[in-house]
Amino acid sequence: MLDILKECEGAGHIGISGHIRPDGDCVGACLSLWKYLKNALPESAEITVYLDKPPKTFELLNGYDEIVTDCSGALPAHDVYFVLDSVPDRIGDPKKYFDAAVKKINIDHHISNEGGGDINHMRPEIGSVCEVLYDLYDKRYVDEDVAKAVYIGMIHDTGVFQYSNTTPDTLRKASELIAYGFDFSRIIEETFYQKSYIQSQIMGRCLMESVRFMHGHCIVSVIDKKTMDFYGVGSEDFEGIVNQLRNIKGTDCAIFMYSVGVLEYKVSIRTTDNVDAAKVVSHFGGGGHAKAAGCNMKGTYHDCVNNISVYIEEELIEHGVLDKNGEKP
Ligand code: AMP
Ligand code: MN
Ligand code: MN
DSSP: OOOHHHHHTTSSSEEEEESSSOOOHHHHHHHHHHHHHHHHHHHTTTEEEEOOOOOOGGGGGGGGGOBBBOOOOSSSOOEEEEEEEEEEESTTTTTHHHOSSSSSEEEETTTTOOOOEEEEEEOOSOOOOHHHHHEEEEEEOHHHHHHHHHHHHHHEEETTTTTOOHHHHHHHHHHHHHHTTTOOOHHIIIIIIIHHHHHHHHHHHHHHHHHTTTTTEEEEEEEEEEEHHHHTTOOOTTTHHHHHHHHHHOEEEEEEEEEEEEEEEEEEEETTSSOHHHHHHHTTOOOOOSSSEEEEEEEEEHHHHHHHHHHHHHHHHHHTTTTTTTTOO
């Protein structure tokens, strides 16, 4: 078992990062570890979180205002550097800090991550990296701030304890966490369910314009640059759309894409047991979990859908949903 505090013994400066376009699990993990280390280590230890600017809804977490989002300055030296909820290649600018650090630690729960640190703690069977971290924490140093951050990660990656990655252990830990007294109901409402009016409009538009194919087992929706500019929205406004598409009865694979450059899309997929999502995106350099994964793809919208569909169809055939010709059996 990885002993986080032992690995940080004597460290003067500790860095913490997670993946680009950070989600609830990523922000929760970074800020929970930040506060945990502050509680446990001597005051002289400097601890810094480097992340892409996280959505404002997470500002209710202690440490949110201290996240460093600009990594263009001189290279700070780190004795220990943690990469959470990601492979080191997907953390963006802070990758240079990680590369230069004396000791590199990678903690993750993505099945696609083979470990990119000197020390790797990979738990693909666990629903959120926050839950992985909580297992590693010495509970003497867990306070309300740490608990709240861990809880946020758990609810985001388990869909408020709905997805199949929720286990009896997850709920046992969640019950310990809410005993710290934070307003869990408000956290779920404000960070998971609540959407701005514009975000809701975008969601509505995506559902309206979605297209079904492969006999209704697949559904796709896309947002191009023009639409993003028209509404003034970006990646942080699309949270939940792909899940909503997946909720449609009969869907085994939902695909949601948005423009991230000229002829380049960020692609998210959500699936049932009938499609291994991580396997599908592995053909495009992406990663994730069995039922939720993502990748970047180049080409026109139609190219991307055509290219990814080949592997989705393979999965549907393998799982007996379609026959070997891709038709309904
Ligand atoms: P998303 O569709 O972006 O919400 O991501 C679904 C899951 O797949 C999350 O756990 C992500 O961290 C992971 N993921 C998304 N895109 C990538 C990628 N390009 N490489 C590795 N993992 C990814
Ligand atoms: Mn994540
Ligand atoms: Mn995660």
